[in-house]
Amino acid sequence: MTENLPDIETPVVQVEAPFPAPMPHKGGVSLGDLQELDAHVSGMLDSIKRVVFRPDERKKAPVCNASQLASLCGRSGSAMGRLLDRAAEFGLSDGYVRDAEGKKTSAHRAFPLADAMAWIQHSGTLRYKRTSGQDGAVICVGFFKGGVGKTTIAVSLAQGLSLRGYKVLAIDLDPQGSMTTMLGRNPGAVEIGETIVPLTLPRSASDHRDELAPSIRPTYWQGVDLVAGSTGLFISEFYLPMRATSKDEAGFNFLEVLQRALVGGVREKYDYIVIDTPPALSYITMNAYWAADAVLLPVVPEGLSLQSSAQFWSMFNELAESAQKAAAEPKRYAWLGVVPSRVEAHKPGSVEMLKWLQMCYPKYLMSSHIPITEAVRTGSTEFATVYDISKYAGSAKTYERARAAFDALTTEVDLLTRREHWHAKEE
Numbered sequence: 001m002t003e004n005l006p007d008i009e010t011p012v013v014q015v016e017a018p019f020p021a022p023m024p025h026k027g028g029v030s031l032g033d034l035q036e037l038d039a040h041v042s043g044m045l046d047s048i049k050r051v052v053f054r055p056d057e058r059k060k061a062p063v064c065n066a067s068q069l070a071s072l073c074g075r076s077g078s079a080m081g082r083l084l085d086r087a088a089e090f091g092l093s094d095g096y097v098r099d100a101e102g103k104k105t106s107a108h109r110a111f112p113l114a115d116a117m118a119w120i121q122h123s124g125t126l127r128y129k130r131t132s133g134q135d136g137a138v139i140c141v142g143f144f145k146g147g148v149g150k151t152t153i154a155v156s157l158a159q160g161l162s163l164r165g166y167k168v169l170a171i172d173l174d175p176q177g178s179m180t181t182m183l184g185r186n187p188g189a190v191e192i193g194e195t196i197v198p199l200t201l202p203r204s205a206s207d208h209r210d211e212l213a214p215s216i217r218p219t220y221w222q223g224v225d226l227v228a229g230s231t232g233l234f235i236s237e238f239y240l241p242m243r244a245t246s247k248d249e250a251g252f253n254f255l256e257v258l259q260r261a262l263v264g265g266v267r268e269k270y271d272y273i274v275i276d277t278p279p280a281l282s283y284i285t286m287n288a289y290w291a292a293d294a295v296l297l298p299v300v301p302e303g304l305s306l307q308s309s310a311q312f313w314s315m316f317n318e319l320a321e322s323a324q325k326a327a328a329e330p331k332r333y334a335w336l337g338v339v340p341s342r343v344e345a346h347k348p349g350s351v352e353m354l355k356w357l358q359m360c361y362p363k364y365l366m367s368s369h370i371p372i373t374e375a376v377r378t379g380s381t382e383f384a385t386v387y388d389i390s391k392y393a394g395s396a397k398t399y400e401r402a403r404a405a406f407d408a409l410t411t412e413v414d415l416l417t418r419r420e421h422w423h424a425k426e427e
């Protein structure tokens with residue numbers, strides 16, 4: 001670590017059983033206090049991010065070793081070794097760093113993400129390639145409950161798909177910008193022109209535009225581009241319904257803004273477009289569901305999450321019904337997948353809850369599920385996913401299990417999309 005967090009005085013909390021000592025502040029909380037708090041917390045967060053992102057604020061993509069590369073390429077270690085011996089012939093990196101005289105500086109091979117991706121492409125891991133005429137698939141990760149793992153799943157899915165050689169666009173529709181943070185950008189530094197906001201502004205506004213392309217930026221993770229999220233997205237919640245009733249905007253359908261922006265370029269350029277949504281059924285979120293070809297719904301197998309999922313559908317259907325009337329075409333999804341998330345398999349009652357989930361969603365429950373895991377928890381303190389971790393400090397088994405779960409989900413999403421959206425022939 002190149003920089004330490006600023007010194008802060010740790011408050012001494014004296015606890016006298018059974019009552020905790022009250023907080024030391026007195027005199028109530030004014031709006032001015034809250035403004036001060038805002039400035040303080042933002043400042044603290046900036047400091048944390050400076051440490052996390054290192055001084056240049058750039059997140060670094062992971063570097064693989066030879067055995068990680070072999071597993072990404074679907075080869076055994078020895079088969080990969082034989083391929084690596086022919087690296088020069090293929091015009092690819094053999095993983096060795098050499099000094100000016102061409103001598104290896106280390107006995108270990110190391111493959112930065114770009115080199116690893118070149119090998120993945122070369123070794124034909126991507127057996128299926130989207131053919132011309134097939135549109136990129138828009139996958140919306142949604143649910144109106146927070147903390148269920150939506151952002152973790154959306155970012156991991158984007159990275160996982162890119163590791164299979166697909167070109168991926170991530171769209172962050174959450175004003176909290178967690179996906180943006182995980183993809184290496186500070187949401188506080190995001191400008192409105194890098195988000196979807198210009199699409200939602202009134203036609204008469206100078207910043208208005210219908211195209212999404214100018215909002216797209218590359219990220220530290222080659223293969224995943226980003227339309228960022230920031231608190232600026234709140235303004236869209238105001239403009240979308242306003243435009244729907246404005247007489248200057250005849251024919252405007254507030255639901256189709258994102259869908260229209262993806263046609264004519266973006267869907268051609270990207271194989272997958274993964275959208276992360278806020279935990280709400282807002283105008284922006286409805287845009288995401290409307291633009292989506294498929295919906296991935298992370299549900300934690302516990303009572304409250306299951307109950308929320310029931311409420312989600314009744315609210316969704318109510319909104320969708322009125323939206324459908326104004327829409328140009330009947331809405332149809334290629335697939336819908338409910339993925340058990342943050343599963344605590346050893347917790348009493350957990351298997352029972354999974355059965356309930358199965359009974360609630362017999363047609364849509366995915367066969368993969370994401371366990372609650374230290375590997376993800378560790379990742380989140382660094383705003384990282386399992387794919388970011390080159391070297392996990394904890395047990396290798398824990399990491400492998402977590403990684404395998406996200407790999408399985410990526411595979412299932414890809415298989416469903418190939419079958420139901422691209423209508424690819426079974427291999």
Ligand SMILES: Nc1ncnc2c1ncn2[C@@H]1O[C@H](COP(=O)(O)OP(=O)(O)O)[C@@H](O)[C@H]1O
Nearest residue numbers: 146147148149150151152371372373376377380
């Ligand atoms: N499978 C998991 N195991 C452990 N922690 C998880 C897992 N999935 C998510 N988390 C953690 O839970 C918190 C909420 O996850 P997040 O993906 O932000 O949910 P959401 O987007 O639904 O609000 C984060 O701190 C994240 O690191």
Ligand SMILES: [Mg+2]
Nearest residue numbers: 150151174178
């Ligand atoms: Mg989120």
